Amino acid sequence: MQQPTHSLVVVDMGIDTHQEPVVYMRRDCHVCKAEGFNASRRVVLSYGDCSLIATLNVTSTGVLKQDQVGLSKIAMQRLKVKSGDRLCIQHAPVLASLGLLRKKIFGNKLTRAEFKDIIQDISTHGYRDMEIASFLTICAGGRLDIEEIISLTQAMVESGKRLSWPGHERIFDKHCIGGLPGNRTTPIVVAIVSAAGHIIPKTSSRAITSPAGTADTMGALTNVSLKMADIQAVVAKTCGCLAWGGAVNLSPADDLLIRLERVLDLDGEGQLIASVLSKKIAAGSTHALIDIPVGDTAKVRTRTDAERLASLFTRVGSACNIRIRCVITDGSKPVGYGIGPVEEARDLLSVLQCQKSAPQDLRERALLLAAELLDLAENSGLDEAMDKARSLLDSGRAYQQFMAIIAAQGGLKSLPQAHFHHDQHAQRNGRITAIDNRKLARLAKLAGAPFSPAAGLRLRVNVGDTIHRGQTLFRLFSDSTGELDYALQYYLSNLDIFTLEDA
Known part of the structure; x- marks a missing residue:
């Protein structure tokens, strides 16, 4: 039996939900009542030839009218709608591959066909962020054997487009x-x-x-x-x-996985x-x-x-x-x-x-x-x-x-300049014997990199250098004073980024 659909008027909420499509509806909306929708429910939004699975957030009565549906920025983009358009909304189908996700969580091996089902549902935005995070977690820490890695690789290739190079045998x-x-x-x-x-x-x-x-x-x-x-x-x-x-959509599931890997700091x-x-x-x-x-x-x-x-x-x-x-x-x-x-x-x-x-x-x-x-x-x-x-x-x-x-590819751009910078100086004499790569990378990220292209840092020293008190260790760049201060607080709490021995 086909599910009933209901139409509502689109409102652009202007909310950045980190690429996860989110829909907003009033608690007393007639569609919520008729369908039994509640917070965190997965729903299908349809507009013309476009459809999208999104996560429902329920709002108070003052934010939207009863016949309106609010969309996050990414949901607006993927559905190609604008405020005032009317779209249809209904329950999302149950994803059988979530059962396979649970199978892997309990330590069982997945087949190529099972990986293909999971990756297909991820690439078509069927999984919410917490479910993608679960998949990434159970694939980490050596939990995939060689056959599973091969199956996952092949499933990810099959989920997107492929480039071909006629006339060239070796690429x-x-x-x-x-x-x-x-x-x-x-x-x-x-x-x-x-x-x-x-x-x-x-x-x-x-x-x-x-x-x-x-x-x-x-x-x-x-x-x-x-x-x-x-x-x-x-x-x-x-x-x-x-x-x-x-x-170019070569491996669309991978791009969705990378977005969550970045949040989890997991690879x-x-x-x-x-x-x-x-x-x-x-x-x-x-x-x-x-x-x-x-x-x-x-x-x-x-x-x-x-x-x-x-x-x-x-x-x-x-x-x-x-x-x-x-x-x-x-x-x-x-x-x-x-x-x-x-x-x-x-x-x-x-x-x-x-x-x-x-x-x-x-x-x-x-x-x-x-x-x-x-x-x-x-x-x-x-x-x-x-x-x-x-x-x-x-x-x-x-x-x-x-x-x-x-x-x-379109020509050379002018490199932007960061709005703010800070020179960090050495607090004592010594010879640098080690630099913590992970902490140094985190310092640059806290300053705003890579989302602010000009943010980051420029090293003035490296391992093996003999330095003196007051010498510049690095210049930190940021596009906001808040991020600059945040990064500097991190550095001052992690002075072991640079390991010094007496010269």
């Missing part, structure tokens, strides 16, 4: 699993590898647990919200691109592998390089853990028909000077322009990774590949290539 990609502030090597690597004539259509996510992702940093420099046809046109012209993957092993590889496969990649930094305060703490993760990446990649090469790198300290979208953009530009003041650690990491990818492409051996990468960078060809990609 290259590169990814860093993160956890290392300032490690913005990807744009440099893409510039070098595409300058060598290899196809590398790089689509990246926004930051999950870091102060900036590649898409955030590139978004400060140029347009990264490219449609699929735009990406194909940019690659046809330049051999490469640097785009935001969320704009579980199985979900991380599925997230990375599903995006690579959906982008049409046949070969990918995975950078795994290892350090006491990096995402991966030990060489043993890194080797296990590399093995999982390789095995899942093989099962999904993509060749993976993993490189385990030094993750003991921050890379470069800048942390946050704009500050990291300044660093990568200085490296590509071969400026004397450019951070040499960022330059050498990018060259190492570019050489690994060139060797994967050309089977020339690492020494010859390194010589080629260095030549492409030092000759200016990589920078020319980068600017060609920028031009094809």
Whole structure:
């Protein structure tokens, strides 16, 4: 029997609900009474050809009229409605996949078909945030075995669109699993590898647990919200691109999961592998390089853990028909000077322009990774590949290539300046023996990064430096005094971000 539907007049509530669609109705609304709706109920909103599952919030009598329904900002956008339009509302269907979620919560293994059902319901916005958070939690902490990671990866690929590259047998990609502030090597690597004539259509996510992702940093420099046809046109012209993957719906479930991972500050092993590889496969990649930094305060703490993760990446990649090469790198300290979208953009530009003041650690990491990818492409051996990468960078060809990609994506933007900054000085003399990557990243995030592109910090020192009392440790940037003060309070409560020994 078909459910009855009721129509109500739309009111734009102007409320940002962090991408979760929310609907507001009066407690004494005739639809609430007729259908028995109450707070937190899942309902289906329909307008023309668009429909959306949303969570109901019940309001007092003074906020809305009885024949009105209020919508959050994201609900307005997805339904493509405006205030005054009339939409229909009814009960949401019961999702059978929630039973599978409970199955996994109680420690049982899920099949590929079961993962596919869960991911399909997530990608069509059937899950509320608390249910997505539950799924992320039960996938973390090594709770997925290799078969489940493969199944999850394949389910995430199948949930979205896929890019294809007719006429090209080999498509290259590169990814860093993160956890290392300032490690913005990807744009440099893409510039070098595409300058060598290899196809590398790089689509990246926004930051999950870091102060900036590649898409955030590139978004400060140029347009990264490219449609699929735009990406194909940019690659046809330049051999490469640097785009935001969320704009082309390559793995829509992953973008929804990332939004909650950011809130939870969680990046579980199985979900991380599925997230990375599903995006690579959906982008049409046949070969990918995975950078795994290892350090006491990096995402991966030990060489043993890194080797296990590399093995999982390789095995899942093989099962999904993509060749993976993993490189385990030094993750003991921050890379470069800048942390946050704009500050990291300044660093990568200085490296590509071969400026004397450019951070040499960022330059050498990018060259190492570019050489690994060139060797994967050309089977020339690492020494010859390194010589080629260095030549492409030092000759200016990589920078020319980068600017060609920028031009094809819409042109170079002017980097914004933060409204406020603060120089933090050392309180004593000493030699810096360690910097806590996690706490340093959190400091930049509390200042507003990556949501305020100009927010973050610029390091004036790094591990191994001998410093004196009163010397500047870093400059903190923010777009509000509240965030600046909040970040500074955090620093003053965590002075062990910088470990000093007597010089």
